[in-house]
Amino acid sequence: MPVGVPKIPYDIPDDEDEEATWVDLYDRLYRERALFLFKDLSPETANHIVGLMIFLNIDDCNQEQFLFINSTGGGVMHGLAVHNAINFVLPDVHTLCLGVAASMAAFILAGGSQTKRIAFPNARVMIHQPTSTFIQGYMEEVITDTDLVLKLREEITNFFVQRSHKPFWMVFEDMERDVFLSPEEAKAYGIVDSVGLEGLQWRDGRK
Numbered sequence: 001m002p003v004g005v006p007k008i009p010y011d012i013p014d015d016e017d018e019e020a021t022w023v024d025l026y027d028r029l030y031r032e033r034a035l036f037l038f039k040d041l042s043p044e045t046a047n048h049i050v051g052l053m054i055f056l057n058i059d060d061c062n063q064e065q066f067l068f069i070n071s072t073g074g075g076v077m078h079g080l081a082v083h084n085a086i087n088f089v090l091p092d093v094h095t096l097c098l099g100v101a102a103s104m105a106a107f108i109l110a111g112g113s114q115t116k117r118i119a120f121p122n123a124r125v126m127i128h129q130p131t132s133t134f135i136q137g138y139m140e141e142v143i144t145d146t147d148l149v150l151k152l153r154e155e156i157t158n159f160f161v162q163r164s165h166k167p168f169w170m171v172f173e174d175m176e177r178d179v180f181l182s183p184e185e186a187k188a189y190g191i192v193d194s195v196g197l198e199g200l201q202w203r204d205g206r207k
Helices: 025-031 043-059 076-088 104-110 139-164 168-174 183-189
Strands: 007-010 021-024 034-037 065-071 093-102 117-119 124-127 179-181
Touching: 021 025, 025 034, 034 043, 043 065, 043 076, 065 104, 076 104, 076 139, 093 104, 104 117, 104 124, 104 139, 117 183, 124 183, 139 168, 139 183, 179 183
Parallel strands: 034 065, 065 093, 093 117, 093 124
Antiparallel strands: 007 021, 124 179
């Protein structure tokens, strides 16, 4: 049996005569403002999400967006790009951790709109310090790279300090190693606002 993205029928709005067309499942979900970070953060993955967020913002800046996350992280700069897009678009962006949000994926999860960041039961959130994959070469380049990583680490640490309201030194020490958090612990840390579907409001008013 072939494996791939399933196709589903889609009725074009306001066109009663047009027959339903078959579209990819994810294309249909995008129309409902549902976005997905289900891979490691690569240039392609980050650019795909950023492009969709900006397009949906232009299409209708009043409809909230939902970013579902199940990712072990990836490139620091790619995660920052998605984080910046969340802050750039006008509608609120819900961030929802379904399985794991590790490393920069946890940073994106925490960067969702306040009160609209969710970790589902049995999900796990992991934070740690950023690592460098930019440069492999001469000593001068390595030193420059190290300086950049230290600056990025300070920025990311300060962000978690703002969200968690914990002292800088405490967050800094936590990020010295891999720290795995349950949904309840992630909520206490300020990375998410709720566990499960509590407080989630759909576009049609359902909870």
